Amino acid sequence: MSNLLNISPSPHAHGKETTQKLMHGVVVALMPALFTSIFYFGIGAVIVTAASVISCLVFEYLIQKFVFKKPVTITDGSALVTGLLLAFNLPSNIPVILVVIGSFVAIAVAKMTFGGLGNNPFNPALVGRVFMLISFPVQMTSWPVPAGFKTGYADAVTGATPLAIIKEGIKNGESVSQLMEKVPATIQMFLGHMGGSMGEVSAIALLLGLVYLLYKKIITWHIPVSIIGTIAIFTTILWLINPEKNADPMFHLMAGGVLLGSIFMATDYVTSPMNTKAMIIYGCCIGILTVIIRVWGAYPEGVSFAILIMNAFVPLMNTYIKPKRFGEEVKNG
Amino acid sequence: MLKTFPSGGIHPPENKLTSNIPIGYLPVPGNVVIPVSQHIGAPATVIVNKGDYVKTGQLIATGNGFVSSNTHSSVSGKVSKIDTIFDTTGYKQPAVFIDVEGDEWIGTIDRSSNIAREITLSPDEIKKRCFESGIVGLGGATFPSHVKLSVPEGKKCDILIINGVECEPFLTSDHRLMLEKGEEILIGISILMKALKVGRAKIGIENNKPDAIDHLTKLAAGFEGITIHPLKLKYPQGAEKQLIKALINREVPSGHLPLDVGAVVHNVGTAYAVYEAVQKNKPLFERVVTVTGKSLSKPCNYVVRIGTPIGRLIEAAGGMPGDTGKIVSGGPMMGKAVSNLDVPVVKGTSGIVVFSENESERKEPGPCIRCSKCIGVCPLNLQPFLLMKLAELGMFERAEKEKITDCMECGCCSYTCPANRPLLDYIRLGKATVIKLARQRNLK
Numbered sequence: 001m002s003n004l005l006n007i008s009p010s011p012h013a014h015g016k017e018t019t020q021k022l023m024h025g026v027v028v029a030l031m032p033a034l035f036t037s038i039f040y041f042g043i044g045a046v047i048v049t050a051a052s053v054i055s056c057l058v059f060e061y062l063i064q065k066f067v068f069k070k071p072v073t074i075t076d077g078s079a080l081v082t083g084l085l086l087a088f089n090l091p092s093n094i095p096v097i098l099v100v101i102g103s104f105v106a107i108a109v110a111k112m113t114f115g116g117l118g119n120n121p122f123n124p125a126l127v128g129r130v131f132m133l134i135s136f137p138v139q140m141t142s143w144p145v146p147a148g149f150k151t152g153y154a155d156a157v158t159g160a161t162p163l164a165i166i167k168e169g170i171k172n173g174e175s176v177s178q179l180m181e182k183v184p185a186t187i188q189m190f191l192g193h194m195g196g197s198m199g200e201v202s203a204i205a206l207l208l209g210l211v212y213l214l215y216k217k218i219i220t221w222h223i224p225v226s227i228i229g230t231i232a233i234f235t236t237i238l239w240l241i242n243p244e245k246n247a248d249p250m251f252h253l254m255a256g257g258v259l260l261g262s263i264f265m266a267t268d269y270v271t272s273p274m275n276t277k278a279m280i281i282y283g284c285c286i287g288i289l290t291v292i293i294r295v296w297g298a299y300p301e302g303v304s305f306a307i308l309i310m311n312a313f314v315p316l317m318n319t320y321i322k323p324k325r326f327g328e329e330v331k332n333g
Numbered sequence: 334m335l336k337t338f339p340s341g342g343i344h345p346p347e348n349k350l351t352s353n354i355p356i357g358y359l360p361v362p363g364n365v366v367i368p369v370s371q372h373i374g375a376p377a378t379v380i381v382n383k384g385d386y387v388k389t390g391q392l393i394a395t396g397n398g399f400v401s402s403n404t405h406s407s408v409s410g411k412v413s414k415i416d417t418i419f420d421t422t423g424y425k426q427p428a429v430f431i432d433v434e435g436d437e438w439i440g441t442i443d444r445s446s447n448i449a450r451e452i453t454l455s456p457d458e459i460k461k462r463c464f465e466s467g468i469v470g471l472g473g474a475t476f477p478s479h480v481k482l483s484v485p486e487g488k489k490c491d492i493l494i495i496n497g498v499e500c501e502p503f504l505t506s507d508h509r510l511m512l513e514k515g516e517e518i519l520i521g522i523s524i525l526m527k528a529l530k531v532g533r534a535k536i537g538i539e540n541n542k543p544d545a546i547d548h549l550t551k552l553a554a555g556f557e558g559i560t561i562h563p564l565k566l567k568y569p570q571g572a573e574k575q576l577i578k579a580l581i582n583r584e585v586p587s588g589h590l591p592l593d594v595g596a597v598v599h600n601v602g603t604a605y606a607v608y609e610a611v612q613k614n615k616p617l618f619e620r621v622v623t624v625t626g627k628s629l630s631k632p633c634n635y636v637v638r639i640g641t642p643i644g645r646l647i648e649a650a651g652g653m654p655g656d657t658g659k660i661v662s663g664g665p666m667m668g669k670a671v672s673n674l675d676v677p678v679v680k681g682t683s684g685i686v687v688f689s690e691n692e693s694e695r696k697e698p699g700p701c702i703r704c705s706k707c708i709g710v711c712p713l714n715l716q717p718f719l720l721m722k723l724a725e726l727g728m729f730e731r732a733e734k735e736k737i738t739d740c741m742e743c744g745c746c747s748y749t750c751p752a753n754r755p756l757l758d759y760i761r762l763g764k765a766t767v768i769k770l771a772r773q774r775n776l777k
Contacts, residue, residue, distance in 0.1 A: 005673070010742070010744050010757070011747050012665040014695075014748055073699070116700065274708055326574065328586075
């Protein structure tokens with residue numbers, strides 16, 4: 001025999017999918033939201049996104065090279081996605097130093113301490129965001145009023161998010177119908193013309209991203225649909241019970257981070273359940289927790305907390321909720 | 334909507350390079366090596382000695398017990414030695430080496446080309462003939478066919494399922510056989526129906542073979558109880574349990590056989606071999622093999638004598654390409670990589686696929702990102718990522734609880750994994766260990 005043959009067990013073919021392609025698919029799906037946030041928040045959005053992405057990549061590189069002393073895999077796209085998602089969860093006028101601290105918490109604390117990609121129990125970007133929200137509550141809740149490219153960075157005019165307006169108002173005894181005049185119209189909220197984290201404001205851009213993710217089969221419909229569906233049903237019930245105390249379901253879906261959370265954060269591969277039955281339960285629980293926090297909790301917005309709480313249940317769900325095996329139940333007609 | 338099995342499955346590139354190439358006849362080689370265990374079950378016992386002269390079709394090894402099969406000489410010539418060789422499975426096993434002299438067939442074989450339509454044998458005679466002729470499942474599993482035709486006491490078979498799916502990429506031997514030997518296959522199916530005493534048979538064919546579907550549908554009009562069913566393209570539809578689910582919507586319970594839901598599955602190639610054995614009295618000593626690969630200059634389909642070294646097939650397909658990295662016996666999804674070109678064609682060899690160095694490389698595995706794609710593609714709804722982890726960590730008891738033994742090794746999980754993780758390698762290891770442990774437990 002002149003040349004040696006390779007021997008390996010089957011299969012001898014492999015699909016075209018790679019981790020990198022999946023991650024880059026998510027990045028592409030995030031682009032519409034990035035462009036709309038630059039459109040509404042101007043230079044601030046560019047600065048915050050760049051700071052977040054660069055620092056996430058740098059921290060991952062440094063830790064892999066000098067702490068793990070293993071091959072550096074920052075090109076796999078996972079740190080890029082974390083960086084983008086963290087930026088999307090921040091106001092566009094936040095100082096760069098805070099973004100760097102948030103990135104450090106996301107990558108070093110939430111991801112690398114557990115062993116890197118695939119091992120972290122909590123969504124790194126959300127851990128970063130919640131850490132910042134608790135540590136720097138003032139900077140994290142002064143939202144620039146969108147004014148297009150004219151929106152300043154450090155000197156931006158700030159205002160409250162629609163959710164905060166409603167929450168404050170109800171606490172002060174105002175009725176929802178009065179408060180609704182103070183918040184942007186539904187169509188404006190749909191397009192993204194409102195105060196909020198830079199990536200969460202535009203429903204249309206996020207839904208475009210969802211269509212792309214589903215089309216490319218990067219995620220399945222189960223998690224986003226169960227979260228959005230549960231929130232819609234729960235808030236409809238509350239709204240029907242007392243429309244003067246509770247905002248309508250459309251408002252709940254458009255305002256705040258429901259779409260960003262359900263499409264991009266809750267669907268994070270590593271921290272979400274692995275079979276469809278568990279995915280639906282996970283999604284419903286996130287929906288219920290979100291509404292509970294929004295309506296009865298201390299914070300006007302609860303998506304991030306809801307997702308992080310449910311992240312903690314994922315290992316349990318993976319162990320006890322299993323897909324029905326082929327041939328498990330004998331039922332033949 | 335075309336029928337298919339409900340969950341899991343993948344769509345690998347079809348690469349059916351040879352679907353339009355008629356079946357040729359590979360000249361008889363200078364020497365053959367015929368392993369005595371080309372089937373599932375007990376190996377056959379060699380009944381010839383070194384120096385004996387044997388004729389084409391002569392019995393050279395007899396089956397041991399019920400689940401076993403006879404082996405016949407595929408050539409005429411002198412037995413040069415009885416020794417061990419590495420076969421396609423990679424294990425060493427005894428084989429009969431024959432130096433070819435001419436091509437003298439045993440006298441009982443009907444070599445005429447006319448089609449014998451009338452089925453004269455009784456069901457028991459058919460089963461006996463299948464055993465004597467060494468008929469085994471030609472789809473690749475090589476389970477002795479007479480065993481599948483013998484319905485045990487207390488069980489009932491009401492339908493015969495014929496597998497014309499050929500869901501493996503590259504392979505076209507069944508496809509060509511359906512086109513060129515359609516009527517013989519249908520007669521073979523009628524014989525199987527008679528042996529099983531069932532009134533209906535369904536042939537499942539994936540819709541990437543419209544010519545075969547049309548051809549057989551036309552022919553089947555003349556046969557009672559046989560219907561053709563186009564199926565949606567999806568791998569692994571050729572797996573017995575998946576095919577039964579797709580065609581008649583019955584789910585074979587985990588750990589049971591198709592007969593437990595009243596079905597028996599045979600491959601179209603087997604139906605043709607049954608026709609030849611029963612109507613022409615011809616034992617199984619040759620079969621159709623697809624020789625293919627993107628780098629081959631003349632990929633083709635050949636009728637090949639059992640025992641022909643695969644090197645001869647590759648020569649006939651234009652010679653071994655310079656950049657060959659891997660040669661697979663069977664299809665790319667479930668076939669076995671062979672170690673050298675002397676490995677003989679056996680009854681279960683449906684194809685030889687040549688891969689270039691580039692195509693045969695496995696990429697470096699990355700960490701599991703828990704994307705759950707392996708769960709989504711598993712046709713048995715197992716959790717491959719978990720089974721791999723358990724096998725890796727040596728947690729075999731847990732792996733048994735997670736039904737690692739249900740795995741049929743179709744390879745969808747490894748094919749799909751974006752991190753290139755060798756899921757099936759570890760699952761196989763786990764499965765083998767779990768089966769071994771269970772056996773030890775039963776002995777106690």
